[in-house]
Amino acid sequence: MVRAESVYKTFYTTHKIEALIDVSCGVDKGEVVVIIGPSGSGKSTILRCLNMLEKADKGHIFIDGVDILDPKTNINKVREEMGMVFQSFNLFRHKTALGNLTLAQTVVRKRSKKEAQEKAMALLEKVGIPDKADSYPDNLSGGQQQRVAIARALAMDPKVMLFDEPTSALDPEMIGEVLDVMKTLALEGMTMVVVTHEMGFAREVADWVIFMDEGRIVEVGTPEHFFKNPTHDRTKLFLSQIL
Amino acid sequence: MTKGSFSLTDYLRTRGWRHISIFLFFVMIAAVVGGMYFATLKVDYIWRWYRVPQYFYYKDTIETKAEIEGEVATLVTKGDQVEVTVRGDGEEETYSVPGQSLLVNEGDFIYSGDVLGSYQKWKVGILIQGLWVTLKVSVLAVLLGIVLGLFTGLARISNNPALRWSAITYIELVRGSPLLVQIFIWYFVLGTVINNLLDQTGLGQLPPIWYGVAALAVFAGAYVAEIVRAGIQSIHRGQMEAARSLGMTYPQSMRYIILPQAFRRILPPLAGQFISLIKDSSLLGIIAIRELTKATREVVTTTLQPFELWFVAALLYLVLTFALSMFVQYLERRTAIGG
Numbered sequence: 001m002v003r004a005e006s007v008y009k010t011f012y013t014t015h016k017i018e019a020l021i022d023v024s025c026g027v028d029k030g031e032v033v034v035i036i037g038p039s040g041s042g043k044s045t046i047l048r049c050l051n052m053l054e055k056a057d058k059g060h061i062f063i064d065g066v067d068i069l070d071p072k073t074n075i076n077k078v079r080e081e082m083g084m085v086f087q088s089f090n091l092f093r094h095k096t097a098l099g100n101l102t103l104a105q106t107v108v109r110k111r112s113k114k115e116a117q118e119k120a121m122a123l124l125e126k127v128g129i130p131d132k133a134d135s136y137p138d139n140l141s142g143g144q145q146q147r148v149a150i151a152r153a154l155a156m157d158p159k160v161m162l163f164d165e166p167t168s169a170l171d172p173e174m175i176g177e178v179l180d181v182m183k184t185l186a187l188e189g190m191t192m193v194v195v196t197h198e199m200g201f202a203r204e205v206a207d208w209v210i211f212m213d214e215g216r217i218v219e220v221g222t223p224e225h226f227f228k229n230p231t232h233d234r235t236k237l238f239l240s241q242i243l
Numbered sequence: 244m245t246k247g248s249f250s251l252t253d254y255l256r257t258r259g260w261r262h263i264s265i266f267l268f269f270v271m272i273a274a275v276v277g278g279m280y281f282a283t284l285k286v287d288y289i290w291r292w293y294r295v296p297q298y299f300y301y302k303d304t305i306e307t308k309a310e311i312e313g314e315v316a317t318l319v320t321k322g323d324q325v326e327v328t329v330r331g332d333g334e335e336e337t338y339s340v341p342g343q344s345l346l347v348n349e350g351d352f353i354y355s356g357d358v359l360g361s362y363q364k365w366k367v368g369i370l371i372q373g374l375w376v377t378l379k380v381s382v383l384a385v386l387l388g389i390v391l392g393l394f395t396g397l398a399r400i401s402n403n404p405a406l407r408w409s410a411i412t413y414i415e416l417v418r419g420s421p422l423l424v425q426i427f428i429w430y431f432v433l434g435t436v437i438n439n440l441l442d443q444t445g446l447g448q449l450p451p452i453w454y455g456v457a458a459l460a461v462f463a464g465a466y467v468a469e470i471v472r473a474g475i476q477s478i479h480r481g482q483m484e485a486a487r488s489l490g491m492t493y494p495q496s497m498r499y500i501i502l503p504q505a506f507r508r509i510l511p512p513l514a515g516q517f518i519s520l521i522k523d524s525s526l527l528g529i530i531a532i533r534e535l536t537k538a539t540r541e542v543v544t545t546t547l548q549p550f551e552l553w554f555v556a557a558l559l560y561l562v563l564t565f566a567l568s569m570f571v572q573y574l575e576r577r578t579a580i581g582g
Contacts, residue, residue: 051488053484053487053488076487076490076491076492077490079487079488079489079490080489080490081490082488083488084484084485084488086481086484086485088481090479090481090482090484090485091485092482092485092486092500092504093482093504093580094503094504094507094580103499103500104486104489104490104491107491107495107499108489108490108491108495136580138580149485152485152489153488153489156489156490
């Protein structure tokens with residue numbers, strides 16, 4: 001479904017930062033992959049490379065068999081099939097919750113207004129806040145905003161969902177409501193790539209856990225393997241620091 | 244302090260200073276106006292405000308004159324009008340005159356130039372005409388300036404060097420030279436060239452007002468472009484990323500996500516820019532466009548009442564700019580998030 005092969009990415013700011021070094025990973029249909037690692041390890045970068053919000057310097061990224069790094073690929077078409085959820089929600093601030101959900105449906109998917117609204121209401125129902133349909137993002141709590149953001153991505157009927165630290169900007173008491181929505185999605189068989197610090201979520205939901213450090217993939221394994229007997233010292237150190 | 248007693252000190256400590264300040268403000272205004280009035284008395288200026296209204300609206304006498312010599316042959320009443328037929332030396336002419344104003348009878352002998360009838364009609368004066376031209380020029384220039392500024396602003400942040408550099412060149416050229424010089428260039432350089440070319444192709448010349456509108460629009464467009472750019476860049480990057488991640492193209496994201504949000508933020512600086520534009524239109528008098536300032540100058544020349552007229556002109560500009568600023572405030576309220 002999603003495959004990254006030897007992906008490299010370097011940022012040039014005040015100094016050179018090698019964000020990704022020879023990163024290869026993949027997700028099969030219906031799987032949940034959780035990427036963990038210390039900050040600056042490149043886990044968000046690889047996620048953003050998967051839908052070209054960052055353009056990888058080298059390597060191949062296949063989404064459903066299409067190489068998105070091929071200049072001939074229409075990235076907009078590929079992105080239609082991939083939902084993305086951001087750390088800072090990024091809801092459209094001038095639109096209501098309902099407006100956030102219907103806009104791309106009508107503009108990109110060319111659905112009728114009625115069809116889009118029905119779909120939107122069904123999804124707001126699913127994430128548990130149908131009563132907030134007419135609220136603007138500024139009047140929603142962080143947890144509610146993130147649930148709207150998830151529903152917004154789902155409204156496009158994506159084949160894959162990418163989550164970039166979806167709970168990191170939330171107050172602790174709101175993390176649960178967002179994770180619950182994500183767990184439901186995973187149970188329904190959604191293909192997901194999740195960058196997170198929520199080890200409980202990784203243990204419970206992930207099919208595979210990827211541990212990254214300093215731009216490289218250090219270790220890949222099942223949650224079982226990962227949390228019970230990790231092989232690398234770096235992984236052990238990281239887990240001992242956060243658990 | 245015992246209950247019930249309220250001394251002067253208490254009054255001053257609470258509302259007193261506020262009341263005194265407000266009172267002082269009005270005293271100051273009165274002093275300035277009064278001082279000016281007495282100063283003008285000292286230099287023997289005689290205020291004649293009663294002469295001003297006629298430049299807004301006046302009663303014009305319209306006379307219908309005979310153009311041939313002869314006898315009034317027939318008078319035929321048709322509704323309000325009377326048709327006077329004058330017949331002389333082998334010629335015949337018919338004039339239409341309003342009924343009550345008829346001055347001739349059947350059989351009268353008329354000389355060429357004689358008045359057959361006269362009536363009075365209200366007409367708009369030169370100041371209102373000038374105000375109208377100022378309004379027309381400003382509205383056209385504002386609309387063109389918005390379009391020009393929007394596209395230049397978008398080009399300014401484009402990744403395409405040709406677009407970006409074109410935008411920067413335009414903005415820097417226009418912002419770097421005085422508007423007065425630009426107006427001269429538009430009219431005396433470009434205008435001469437364009438009008439000559441049009442003449443050669445037999446299309447006729449463009450009136451100066453078009454060059455005036457172009458000069459103002461191009462001038463405002465450069466400033467609007469910078470306002471638009473700043474507005475777009477003030478919208479958080481995440482908004483664009485979210486839009487793109489949903490499969491929207493760059494133009495769609497701009498159209499539906501970024502520009503609507505940027506529009507709100509740029510309204511106040513945009514209002515300032517267009518208020519400037521209305522005032523800058525006063526420079527157009529120099530290329531023979533009779534807008535409000537030029538009209539006022541003409542009236543001053545004939546009446547020799549500069550004090551009243553320049554105050555009136557300033558007041559009329561204030562009416563336009565104040566209306567614009569009210570309109571923008573209304574837009575700001577209407578587009579407020581959640582409103």
